[in-house]
Amino acid sequence: MEDKMLEIRHLKKYFQTPAGKLHAVDDVSFQIEQGKTLGVVGESGCGKSTLGRTILCLNEPTEGKILFHGKDLVTAGKKERKRLRPKMQMIFQDPYSSLNGRMTVRQLIAEPLIVNKVCKNKKELEQRVSEAMETVGLAERLSMAYPHELDGGRRQRIGIARALVLEPEFIVCDEPVSALDVSIQAQILNLLMDLQEERKLTYLFITHDLSVVKHISDEIMVMYLGKCVERAPADEIFENPLHPYTKALLAAIPIPSVESCHKRRELLQGEVTSPVNPKPGCRFAARCPFAKESCRSGEILLREVSAGHFVACNQI
Amino acid sequence: MSNAGKKRNSQLSEIWRRYKKNKAAMVGLVILVIILFLAVFADLIVPYSKCIDQIGAERLQGPSLKHFFGTDEYGRDLFARVIHGSRYSLFIGVATSLMALVIGAVLGASAGYFGGVVDTVICRIIDVFMCVPPILLSLAVVAALGTSMRNLIIAITVSCIPGNVRLIRSLVLTVAEQDYVEAARSYGTSHARIIFRYVLPNAMGPIIVNTTMAISDMILSAAGLSFIGMGIQPPSPEWGALLSSAQQYMFTSPYLLLFPGMFIMLSSLSFNLVGDGLTDALDPKLKD
Numbered sequence: 001m002e003d004k005m006l007e008i009r010h011l012k013k014y015f016q017t018p019a020g021k022l023h024a025v026d027d028v029s030f031q032i033e034q035g036k037t038l039g040v041v042g043e044s045g046c047g048k049s050t051l052g053r054t055i056l057c058l059n060e061p062t063e064g065k066i067l068f069h070g071k072d073l074v075t076a077g078k079k080e081r082k083r084l085r086p087k088m089q090m091i092f093q094d095p096y097s098s099l100n101g102r103m104t105v106r107q108l109i110a111e112p113l114i115v116n117k118v119c120k121n122k123k124e125l126e127q128r129v130s131e132a133m134e135t136v137g138l139a140e141r142l143s144m145a146y147p148h149e150l151d152g153g154r155r156q157r158i159g160i161a162r163a164l165v166l167e168p169e170f171i172v173c174d175e176p177v178s179a180l181d182v183s184i185q186a187q188i189l190n191l192l193m194d195l196q197e198e199r200k201l202t203y204l205f206i207t208h209d210l211s212v213v214k215h216i217s218d219e220i221m222v223m224y225l226g227k228c229v230e231r232a233p234a235d236e237i238f239e240n241p242l243h244p245y246t247k248a249l250l251a252a253i254p255i256p257s258v259e260s261c262h263k264r265r266e267l268l269q270g271e272v273t274s275p276v277n278p279k280p281g282c283r284f285a286a287r288c289p290f291a292k293e294s295c296r297s298g299e300i301l302l303r304e305v306s307a308g309h310f311v312a313c314n315q316i
Numbered sequence: 317m318s319n320a321g322k323k324r325n326s327q328l329s330e331i332w333r334r335y336k337k338n339k340a341a342m343v344g345l346v347i348l349v350i351i352l353f354l355a356v357f358a359d360l361i362v363p364y365s366k367c368i369d370q371i372g373a374e375r376l377q378g379p380s381l382k383h384f385f386g387t388d389e390y391g392r393d394l395f396a397r398v399i400h401g402s403r404y405s406l407f408i409g410v411a412t413s414l415m416a417l418v419i420g421a422v423l424g425a426s427a428g429y430f431g432g433v434v435d436t437v438i439c440r441i442i443d444v445f446m447c448v449p450p451i452l453l454s455l456a457v458v459a460a461l462g463t464s465m466r467n468l469i470i471a472i473t474v475s476c477i478p479g480n481v482r483l484i485r486s487l488v489l490t491v492a493e494q495d496y497v498e499a500a501r502s503y504g505t506s507h508a509r510i511i512f513r514y515v516l517p518n519a520m521g522p523i524i525v526n527t528t529m530a531i532s533d534m535i536l537s538a539a540g541l542s543f544i545g546m547g548i549q550p551p552s553p554e555w556g557a558l559l560s561s562a563q564q565y566m567f568t569s570p571y572l573l574l575f576p577g578m579f580i581m582l583s584s585l586s587f588n589l590v591g592d593g594l595t596d597a598l599d600p601k602l603k604d
Contacts, residue, residue, distance in 0.1 A: 098495035102517040112503035
């Protein structure tokens with residue numbers, strides 16, 4: 001593969017809790033090419049957000065490698081990280097709580113530039129901020145407004161501008177549209193896709209909304225309890241899902257037609273097992289309709305079943 | 317930058333506009349301005365010498381045109397003493413609460429923001445101080461250092477710090493886990509900048525109220541310590557000391573208690589009212 005901008009190898013993030021080790025991200029590996037989008041899907045609490053945060057070193061990873069253009073961020077020193085930081089940015093889920101309510105729009109967007117001492121003088125700073133605002137479609141007259149005066153879509157545009165102003169190559173989008181109205185979701189998604197085309201951005205797009213992920217991703221990774229259970233190109237995963245969990249997820253997408261109301265759906269039984277000190281074997285075994293004895297022991301490895309299609313299941 | 321200048325102005329005028337809407341806060345501000353005015357221009361209003369001039373013929377006289385607030389047992393003009401006393405009381409109140417605020421903010425913010433060992437160490441030390449009632453703590457400090465204006469300020473500051481640390485720590489704890497702090501970290505903001513630009517401004521409301529109200533508390537405890545003879549020493553005309561010497565004449569000359577007491581009450585009240593008004597005015601989320 002060419003242009004491996006980001007490669008993650010055996011990334012693990014465990015949290016120490018009173019009940020034991022919480023395996024938030026457990027041995028996840030993948031790579032993203034420049035200009036592509038990897039969608040990460042999974043239910044709440046499966047470690048999607050932790051994965052995104054760990055890649056940006058907001059959480060120190062427990063183990064593994066994060067290679068950004070071949071440089072390992074985990075072992076990199078403070079200086080190196082500081083140099084690479086502007087290249088990797090994040091867009092947050094909640095546009096209400098991710099903006100400091102005491103700053104104006106202009107201050108919010110200028111903040112990353114000031115912190116990283118990118119601009120030599122005030123004029124350049126103003127210029128960069130204005131450019132960023134224009135790029136994301138924020139009117140100049142809003143620059144002195146406070147975030148609480150704006151609607152969700154505009155706030156999320158601020159969040160995007162703030163991530164873009166440092167001209168990053170890689171952006172972690174942590175459910176950037178899930179807090180927005182459907183009509184605004186589409187606007188923001190289109191904005192993100194336009195920006196990607198214009199600037200050759202690479203996204204790690206975290207979401208639980210499958211219709212969103214199909215719209216934007218080149219490749220999709222399905223996570224369950226910290227593990228990657230299936231990874232394949234976007235079309236492939238929707239046409240030919242292999243892992244029982246992926247199948248269940250796809251079956252749960254609501255279909256807006258009258259006939260489909262009468263169709264029976266495969267529903268998953270049982271609850272998500274606890275990510276604290278998980279048992280060996282397949283994490284999904286407890287809920288899987290096809291689970292056999294062999295699924296409950298040993299390590300289930302991610303195997304390539306066809307070109308670019310990886311799945312972690314013994315039954316396939 | 318003309319742009320930035322304009323913004324600052326409009327922000328201040330916005331705060332002022334919101335502050336004006338609160339009638340009680342405006343009353344507080346007016347009283348406060350009057351008292352500050354009296355304290356600053358005390359020498360122009362009545363010379364300091366009148367505080368200490370003892371006129372034997374005019375002892376314990378009630379309020380009159382010559383002596384607005386009457387005279388005390390040595391024939392000193394009470395009006396002059398109360399006016400000059402405001403300098404001591406206000407200075408002690410403001411100085412101690414500002415010092416306690418700065419120290420409390422540094423300790424409380426580090427405890428809340430960094431957590432872990434830093435938090436444990438600071439909290440346990442604070443716990444020890446919290447075990448002792450503030451007035452006893454002040455007394456102990458004064459007893460150890462001796463009575464003087466400077467030691468009184470140190471004593472009152474020390475007794476005020478633990479509460480401040482607790483308050484600011486708990487405020488910082490709730491703010492520090494907000495997404496915008498995480499966002500700030502994601503673009504590489506330093507800890508100091510996060511604390512001063514993100515965490516503290518967002519915790520500012522309660523801190524400002526607490527500080528303005530603390531000023532009134534500090535005035536009261538300075539008065540209290542002077543009252544029991546551990547603070548400002550006579551003949552300095554501190555309000556608490558005035559009350560203290562007036563108690564013997566409580567029944568024959570009640571005005572000796574009335575006027576200093578009224579000033580203590582009014583200054584304390586005005587700081588409280590202003591504090592309340594500021595909380596609402598400083599929060600940009602409460603636009604109207």
